Amino acid sequence: MIKVLDRLLLFLYSLAIAAASIVAIVAASGGFSEKWLMEVVADFTGDVRAVQASVIGAAIVLLLISLRLFVVSIRRDGNSSPSINQRTEHGDIRISVETVENLALKAASRTRGVKDLRARVRVSEAGLGILIRAFVEGEGSIPAMSEEMQRTVSQQVEEATGIPVAEVSVFIANVTQAPTTFKSRVE
Structure with missing residues (x-):
């Protein structure tokens, strides 16, 4: 209106x-x-x-x-998505924050034992700040999973975008029980 x-x-x-x-x-x-x-x-x-x-x-x-x-x-238009702007010798590159969030989610999903992932990206002078929220399955080591996720997300995002990642914070929201499977025995 x-x-x-x-x-x-x-x-x-x-x-x-x-x-x-x-x-x-x-x-x-x-x-x-x-x-x-x-x-x-x-x-x-x-x-x-x-x-x-x-x-x-x-x-x-x-x-x-x-x-x-x-x-x-x-006034900035609310509908335009925020982006990260880079200048190269060939011209400008604009990467939406949503794209970086999707890259972070894709990288985090490679970590074994995590599910229901969400990502948030903050842009600062030092680089990107990425917050990953996840549920973990089973009884694996949460610190080991978190460190693996941090490493994977940081490497993948930096490699894909060329933008330095200042930090990757992982928030484990909850531990879920992996569904148990029963094998039926045929006699």
Whole structure:
């Protein structure tokens, strides 16, 4: 709804500025005589002060619309996904944070005994900060699994993106029981 309102404001603003520009160009080039303009204003309103108030009101409205459009132009769009930007000799590279999260999840899933993974990526001056949230199965060593996951995620993300990984934090949310399988015996 707000985008529709902003587009409507932009349309009306453009029309008003175009009309004002045309009038200013014609008036500056001598297209209107001052006497004629005063007569038109007097015929239109009957009162010069009312015209002044109307012009001031229109100017205030245009100023408010200008400020709104200025804010919209510098505000970051919520729909665009954040990205990590790199410059190479051939041009710019933009990698979305979501892509890095998916790479981290793919690398973390290679660790044996983990499931239900989630990843979060933070970008800092030192490099990427990756948080992996996982459930572990069974009775394996949680520190060993975590270290293996940290190493794998760090290597894979750095190799795939070329961006240094400052840290990989692992949060083990819970331990789940691996489903036990029963073998049926045939006699």
